[in-house]
Structure formats: structure tokens, C-alpha cells
Amino acid sequence: MPEARRIAVLVSGQGRNLQALIAACADGRIAGRIVLVLGSRADAPALDRARTAGIETRALDHSAFADRERFDDALAAALDAAQTDLVLLAGFMRILGAGFVRHFAGRLLNIHPSLLPRHPGLHTHRRALEAGDAEHGATVHFVTEELDGGPSIIQGRVRVRTEDTEDTLAERVMQDIEVRIYPQALAWIARGDLALREGRVLLRGKPLPAPLQLDDLEAPFR
Numbered sequence: 267m268p269e270a271r272r273i274a275v276l277v278s279g280q281g282r283n284l285q286a287l288i289a290a291c292a293d294g295r296i297a298g299r300i301v302l303v304l305g306s307r308a309d310a311p312a313l314d315r316a317r318t319a320g321i322e323t324r325a326l327d328h329s330a331f332a333d334r335e336r337f338d339d340a341l342a343a344a345l346d347a348a349q350t351d352l353v354l355l356a357g358f359m360r361i362l363g364a365g366f367v368r369h370f371a372g373r374l375l376n377i378h379p380s381l382l383p384r385h386p387g388l389h390t391h392r393r394a395l396e397a398g399d400a401e402h403g404a405t406v407h408f409v410t411e412e413l414d415g416g417p418s419i420i421q422g423r424v425r426v427r428t429e430d431t432e433d434t435l436a437e438r439v440m441q442d443i444e445v446r447i448y449p450q451a452l453a454w455i456a457r458g459d460l461a462l463r464e465g466r467v468l469l470r471g472k473p474l475p476a477p478l479q480l481d482d483l484e485a486p487f488r
């Protein structure tokens with residue numbers, strides 16, 4: 267059993283994913299603890315959730331830095347100072363540069379609200395509706411230099427309903443999928459079950475031919 271992992275979560279928004287990760291750490295599902303929540307803006311509600319849970323927070327405003335590299339360097343320095351093993355992007359609205367991604371390669375995860383490789387980028391729920399997709403969902407993936415393009419670990423799907431709006435679809439993806447698959451992926455990586463090797467995802471040493479599907483798990487997180 268590896269030592270308890272030191273986890274940092276990067277946020278910009280509401281923090282519903284963060285809350286699910288906090289809950290999973292608190293009830294022992296994760297072999298680790300969240301040591302730092304770092305916000306790209308001081309007024310992110312997610313930072314309040316972290317403070318309420320007694321977790322150290324920091325805000326780093328990108329506009330205070332001359333360029334993206336200096337922002338990334340400050341971010342990496344804050345994470346290293348907290349002796350972070352794992353970094354989870356949870357609604358973090360800044361694009362991270364190649365140097366940052368390389369520094370944290372294999373220990374940097376993101377959650378994206380679509381069934382990647384469909385709909386990378388922004389406004390995923392609107393685009394799924396506009397495309398007439400029958401299914402939509404969310405994906406947890408390793409972060410590489412390609413935006414929303416790193417190897418996928420786990421996905422969960424919802425059926426798109428004819429009456430769905432962007433908001434109802436977003437809400438279902440969040441409540442039914444996101445808050446389940448992110449704690450699950452964190453549990454695996456914190457236990458040492460998950461690794462990124464030569465661009466491929468290994469689960470317990472075996473390459474994943476395709477992302478795991480929430481519905482196929484024998485004992486999925488609830």
C-alpha cells in the first residue's frame with residue numbers, strides 16, 4: 267500500500283466536483299487527503315467549500331502575471347511547496363502550458379463534461395443538443411499537452427431527452443455522472459492502481475483498450 271497521497275484540486279467555479287472529492291476522502295474511499303485547493307479566482311465558490319471542510323486554500327489570479335508561463339510557474343511552485351503527489355483539475359478554467367503538464371505528467375487529471383473525444387472545449391451541453399446526440403456524459407482523463415485530448419480513464423453516460431435544455435442536461439451529467447466518476451478515478455490513482463505509460467492508461471498493470479464505463483463497474487461509487 268503506498269503512503270497516503272497528497273492531493274491538490276484546482277478550481278474556478280461552483281466546486282460540486284470538489285465537494286464529491288472531499289466527501290470521498292472524508293469517508294475513507296481515497297488513500298489520500300486533499301492538502302490544497304487552489305483557485306484561479308479569489309471569489310470562486312469552490313474555495314468556500316474547501317475552507318468549510320478545513321482545507322488550505324490559495325487563489326492565484328492569472329492577470330497578476332506577465333504571461334502564461336509565469337502563471338504556470340507560480341502554480342507549479344505552490345503545488346510543489348505543498349508536496350503534492352496528485353493534481354486534479356475540477357472546473358479549472360485556465361489552459362495549462364506544456365511545461366506545467368510535463369512537470370505533473372501521469373499525476374494530473376481532468377474531468378470534462380462530454381463523452382470525449384466528442385466535444386472537447388467549451389459549451390459541451392449546448393453542442394451535444396445541437397448535434398442531436400442521443401447520449402451525452404462526462405470523462406475523466408489524464409492531462410496531456412493536447413486540450414481535453416489526454417488518454418481517457420472513465421466515462422459515464424446519460425440519455426439525452428427531447429425536452430432537455432442546456433441546463434437540465436448539465437445538471438443530469440453533474441449529478442448522475444461527474445460526482446461519481448471523479449472520486450472513482452481518484453480512488454484508483456491514489457491506490458496506485460492507475461498509471462500513464464507511454465501515452466496509455468494502465469489499470470492494475472493492464473492497458474485499457476477503451477475508457478471504463480461507469481455502468482460496467484461491478485461496485486460503482488455512489
Ligand code: GRF
Nearest residue numbers: 279280281282283357377379
Ligand atoms: C464541470 O462540469 C466540469 O466537468 C467542468 O466544469 C464544471 C465545473 O463544475 N470542467 P464544478 O465547479 O465542479 O461545480
